[in-house]
Amino acid sequence: MSDSIDINGAAAGLFEPRITAFVCNWCTYTGADLAGTSRLHMASNVRIIRLPCTGRIDPLFIIKAFERGADGVIVSGCHPADCHYTSGNYHARRRFAVFHDIMEFIGVDPRRMTFSWVSASEGAKWRDVVNEAVTNVRALGPFAAYRALAPEGAGRAAPAGPSAAAVPASAGAKAEAS
């Protein structure tokens, strides 16, 4: 049992990471459901997105999750040889191997991305995957570096444009779009 994980980290003033999980319907989603109905204690930082198969998961989903504020992601599906669609997870395995390696080359900490095989009967494993992911990402802190890529002002060459304006932005007013 992993009751040693402090799932009330928020109460203790710890950073609570936001984790998006992309899971396959047949195995991991069902496994996560089992974890829930079994009333297993686990961190509550994970938002699950259900897909038919890990083979459907495009690396762009993960990139979009980071763009929108996720501090970490989990990708999980059926064990090899158990894919509901026979080979979806084999394709996913190659795709995510390459993605994982190139993201590390670009400078994204691989501990922000957790990949797992969790079957429909592995509720306990899902709990462990979640708790471990949350612990790891909490230790890494918010993925501020990715959010710092957010655009400000205008253009690379004129970053001081609108923000250096004499007239302040009319935020909050129902103004006509210029």
Added chain:
Amino acid sequence: MTHAAPTRETYFISDDDLRALTGELLGAGTEVIAPVAVDVCASPSAIASSACLRPGVKPIDIEYRALEGAAELDLSRGLPVLSLKQYFLPEYEALCGWREHGIEVEIDAVPTEFAPRVVLAAKPCDSAALAVVDKVMNWDYQDELWNGRREATTIVNMACPVIDESCFCTAVGTAPDDDKGADALLTPVEGGYLMEATTDKGRALVEAHAARFKAATDAGGAEQRGRQAAEERAAARVRVAANLEIDAASVRDWIDTHFEDPLLAALGVRCNGCGACSSVCPTCHCFDIVDEEEGIGKGTRRRCWDTCQAPTFTLHASGHNPRDSQNPRYRQRINHKFSVYPLKFGEVLCTGCGRCTRVCHAGQDLVEILQAIDVAARRPEVAAT
């Protein structure tokens, strides 16, 4: 060519005084945009370029940048990689933000007034381009963001010695020593520069820093300097005219009446449609508008640079694309710049900076193309052979 201004005072400013003036502007909190020599290999990412890892001469890029200190100002008169366009029409720019509250939408407007800033040592082709694009930006819609930045900016040109055989500013209605689109012109002379203020903004800049300038006639050696400046400027004009001489009006009219001519219709076969030419061009101004959702019910509407060379530029929602191959797309580029825009606005949508030709790695050569069209227009008997 040069435009006669009603009053055109000439001053002399020494090298040191020019740098001191830059320092004064920066010290007052004014943004100064100027050419900066960027040592490509000095950054920690020098590993990026294999050229940095070879012995010998290291690559230097010249870029227009907002100066952090007067010492950065590069006065070598090389051509910056990108034009001044990015400071008036940025690569991407927020037009407004939005937030949905149920059925209501709240719009966050963006400011259209900007803090005053100065561009120093601009290339005449880059400033002239701004004057050319002013026309379309004030045509059926007043583009407040463009106009706001234009109003806020005082531009001081630096007379250009001509970069290489791909320059052709004189062929398209400007010159290496023009002040079109700018407020003043610097011409290098012994010990410093002659400065001509040609607009109210230019005169205001001189007045605000009067201590740095002497009237050109007062400074010792004035006559010699004046002669030197005139000679250098005339020589530059001759040099660039040797690269290409066309009759822009004949070219315009020929294109207008020869839309299906094989010469025009087959120009795009080598072109990859990458649009690098559009991004480096000081007069290209087409933009795309995108709504980028950045959360639930909120986002930013942005415009960003687009290119008529992209396959999807004219793609309709129906799926039809009137320019669905690179030939019509490339023809469009030539047509728009050298015929449609001149007919509409009386200006060639090109200032002969040559960047498109230098950046095209597929070998598209605007000097070659314009030469061929000019021959077809003025000497059809030669073109036929």
Added chain:
Amino acid sequence: MNELRELARTLLTDGTVRVIIGWEDARRGARPAFVTDPADADRLIFDTRCVHNLVTYLDPRRDNVAELGKIGLVVKGCDAKAIAGLLREAQLNRDDVVLIGVRCGGVLEENELPAAVPLTPENVAPRCYGCDNREPALVDHLLGEAQPEPPRPVTTIDERVAALDAKPLEERWAFWTEQFGKCVRCYACRQVCPLCVCERCVAEKTRPQWIEASAHPRGNMSWNITRALHLAGRCVDCGECERFCPVGIPLSLMNRKLQQIVGERYGYTVSDDPENAAPIGDYRLDDKQEFIK
């Protein structure tokens, strides 16, 4: 070169092809040539300035090239690998193109010169080092004399990739965000790549929009990762993407890293044998999965 011109003349005269796509000399150096008249065959050249991968002109979407008629395409070894890629992915019928292979000893990095110069460690294109296809096999004709190996460049691409790999994670992030920050989203990399032939690119999908269109760092990161990933196991290292990039992003480092990844994990090297299936889209039951819990 004469051999090439003679062959071009013959193929055009007897109607085997309607256009020869090769290289020619122009005001700013060598560039792609489209020769339809046998009398123009003498325009064709082949020297160390002939960097361009002409296979990009076989993109099925290039109507303006296809309408010229059957193509005779001049290819170096790296270019022939791109042909194999198109054949693997059923984007090309082998019979639709006549391939004229040229034996190649490497090309210049800086190729826009008025005349060819011999290759040295300082001027050779780094990607040529270690070339395994100097005598392309997938061709109908093979011309030229046997060429020596390209000189080893001052620093190889592998060395630069290794130097990046040796840096800590934060420095790599700083490096790549700086590089991708330069991107102006001209898509030159995509347009010129012979293997970027998707009818509709994911970057143009707007409902929903996965890759933000604006040239801000966040959108650029998404685009550049996607571009590289979509070429994993397919990229032939022709170097055109990097050469065309108007702002100088070192795409060859990303491409080479991906080649190393598929080589290390799946034992794959791209070749000009179309029967050799690409690694992504393929799988083995025992693929490495050390990163999966």
